Amino acid sequence: MRSRLVRLGRSGCGRGGGRLPPPAAPALPPPPGRNGGRPASSLSRGRAHPPTNTTPRWGGPPPPLGGAAAAAGRRRPLSGPPTPAAPPPPPAAAAPPVPADPYDRTALTVIGAGQMGAGIAQVAAATAAFDAVHVADGRPGAAAAAVAAIGDRLDRRVAGGKMTAAAAGTAKGLLAALDGVDAGAIGAASSVVIEAITEDAGAKADLFRRLGDAAPPTTLLASNTSSISITRLAAAAAVGGHPGRVIGLHFFHPVPVMRVVELIPALTSTPSAVAAGRGVAAALGKTPAVVADGPGFVANRLLMPYINEAVGVLAAGAASRNDIDAVMVGGTGVPMGPLALADFIGLDTCVSIMRVLEEGLGGGYKPAPLLVAHVAAGWVGVKAGRGFYTYENGKRVA
Ligand SMILES: NC(=O)c1ccc[n+]([C@@H]2O[C@H](COP(=O)([O-])OP(=O)(O)OC[C@H]3O[C@@H](n4cnc5c(N)ncnc54)[C@H](O)[C@@H]3O)[C@@H](O)[C@H]2O)c1
Structure with a gap:
C-alpha cells in the first residue's frame, strides 16, 4: 500500500548534494490538534510569533490526537522534562504558568530525503511517534522516491516477520512527501523539524535562517549534521529571535539499526529544547548521548x-x-x-x-x-x- 503523498508545487532544482534555491510555497496541512485546524498558509506569515513564555497555541487542555496514533489508542508519546508531582495551585493573581516544555510534538518534518533523512522518517513512522511524518527535499521527486522506498522496506520487514502488516500500514499512513522546502509551510505544519540535507555548512545555515524566520518559536529545530557547529546553525536561526530551540540530533546510519544518537546542545540551546531532544530520541527508540558542540562532535x-x-x-x-x-x-x-x-x-x-x-x-x-x-x-x-x-x-x- 502506498502512503498518502502530499504532492506540492515543485521548487528548487539541481542535483542531489547541491545547494538548492528556496522553492515555491506548498500547502501543507497543519499537524493534527494544532492551531485549531487553520490552514498552514495562514500560519506562516512573517515573524509575528508569540513570545515563548506565553501559553502556547495548544495551551489549556491537551488537544485530542488525530491520525493513526489516536486510532491505536496511544497517549502522547513524547515526554519532556520531568513534571513535578502535583504542584500547589498558583495564587489567583499569578501570571499564567510557564510550561516546562513548550514543545508540542505531534508532527515531524524531515528535510533531506537521502540515506539519513529516509532512515529517520522510516523510524519515526514505524514507531508511530508522531501523528504525521513529512519528508521534504529540494530535489524534485526525491521525497516521493524516499517515501516509496520506505514503504518497500517496511513491506520487507513484514515479509520477514519483523513487523505486522497492520503496523506497516499505520506507518505508511503517517508518511507524506513534499517536493521543495517551503520553510513557512513546514514550520507551520511541524512541531519538530529534523534537517538532514547535504553536509554543507552554508546550505544548512541558509535553511536554518529560513526556518528560524518562518517557524513558530515552539517548533523544535534539530540538525542531523555529522560535524558542523550547532551553535552556528542556531545563530543562523536566530533571525527569528529564538535560537534556543535549535539542537543537534546526530543519528547513525543505518538509522533503523543504530541505537544511539548524539544530542548536541548549542551554546544557546534552552534546557527545554535539550529535554525535548531527549524526548524525540527516546520516542524513536534511540539512546541519546549528550556531547559538546565541537568539530565532528565525538x-x-x-x-x-x-x-x-x-x-x-x-x-x-x-x-x-x-x-x-x-x-x-x-x-x-x-x-x-x-x-x-x-x-x-x-x-x-x-x-x-x-x-x-x-x-x-x-x-x-x-x-x-x-x-x-x-x-x-x-x-x-x-x-x-x-x-x-x-x-x-x-x-x-x-
Ligand atoms: N551518511 C551517513 O552515514 C551519515 C550519518 C549521520 C549523519 N549524516 C549527516 O546527514 C546529512 C545527510 O546525509 P546523507 O548521507 O543522507 O546524504 P545524502 O546525499 O544521501 O542526502 C542528502 C539529501 O539532501 C538533499 N538536499 C541537499 N541540499 C538541500 C537543500 N538545500 N534543501 C533541501 N534538500 C537538500 C539532497 O537532494 C539529498 O536528497 C548530512 O548532514 C550528513 O553529514 C550522515
Whole structure:
C-alpha cells in the first residue's frame, strides 16, 4: 500500500548534494490538534510569533490526537522534562504558568530525503511517534522516491516477520512527501523539524535562517549534521529571535539499526529544547548521548581521521583496498573495514566532515587527496554505485 503523498508545487532544482534555491510555497496541512485546524498558509506569515513564555497555541487542555496514533489508542508519546508531582495551585493573581516544555510534538518534518533523512522518517513512522511524518527535499521527486522506498522496506520487514502488516500500514499512513522546502509551510505544519540535507555548512545555515524566520518559536529545530557547529546553525536561526530551540540530533546510519544518537546542545540551546531532544530520541527508540558542540562532535572526530588515514594508506600502496579492510575487520573486530564504511557513509560526506575538522582543529585533519579525487569523479560510495568498491542496487559486486 502506498502512503498518502502530499504532492506540492515543485521548487528548487539541481542535483542531489547541491545547494538548492528556496522553492515555491506548498500547502501543507497543519499537524493534527494544532492551531485549531487553520490552514498552514495562514500560519506562516512573517515573524509575528508569540513570545515563548506565553501559553502556547495548544495551551489549556491537551488537544485530542488525530491520525493513526489516536486510532491505536496511544497517549502522547513524547515526554519532556520531568513534571513535578502535583504542584500547589498558583495564587489567583499569578501570571499564567510557564510550561516546562513548550514543545508540542505531534508532527515531524524531515528535510533531506537521502540515506539519513529516509532512515529517520522510516523510524519515526514505524514507531508511530508522531501523528504525521513529512519528508521534504529540494530535489524534485526525491521525497516521493524516499517515501516509496520506505514503504518497500517496511513491506520487507513484514515479509520477514519483523513487523505486522497492520503496523506497516499505520506507518505508511503517517508518511507524506513534499517536493521543495517551503520553510513557512513546514514550520507551520511541524512541531519538530529534523534537517538532514547535504553536509554543507552554508546550505544548512541558509535553511536554518529560513526556518528560524518562518517557524513558530515552539517548533523544535534539530540538525542531523555529522560535524558542523550547532551553535552556528542556531545563530543562523536566530533571525527569528529564538535560537534556543535549535539542537543537534546526530543519528547513525543505518538509522533503523543504530541505537544511539548524539544530542548536541548549542551554546544557546534552552534546557527545554535539550529535554525535548531527549524526548524525540527516546520516542524513536534511540539512546541519546549528550556531547559538546565541537568539530565532528565525538563520533566523527574519532571515526573520520581513521577513515581518512585508511585512504592515505591505500594511496601509499601499503596494501590493497580489500586487505586494508580485511586487516581491520579480522584484526580488530569491527563489522566493516574503513574503506567499505566510507562507501557506506558517502565519500562526499566524509570529505565535508574532514574539512570541518581541518577548519576547527588544524592541518592534521586535511582530507586525503585520493578521497577528494573520488568525490570529484562522482564516486561517492554506495549511493552512487561506486566508491572504493562497486555496487548494484546497494549490493557490493566488486
Ligand atoms: N551518511 C551517513 O552515514 C551519515 C550519518 C549521520 C549523519 N549524516 C549527516 O546527514 C546529512 C545527510 O546525509 P546523507 O548521507 O543522507 O546524504 P545524502 O546525499 O544521501 O542526502 C542528502 C539529501 O539532501 C538533499 N538536499 C541537499 N541540499 C538541500 C537543500 N538545500 N534543501 C533541501 N534538500 C537538500 C539532497 O537532494 C539529498 O536528497 C548530512 O548532514 C550528513 O553529514 C550522515
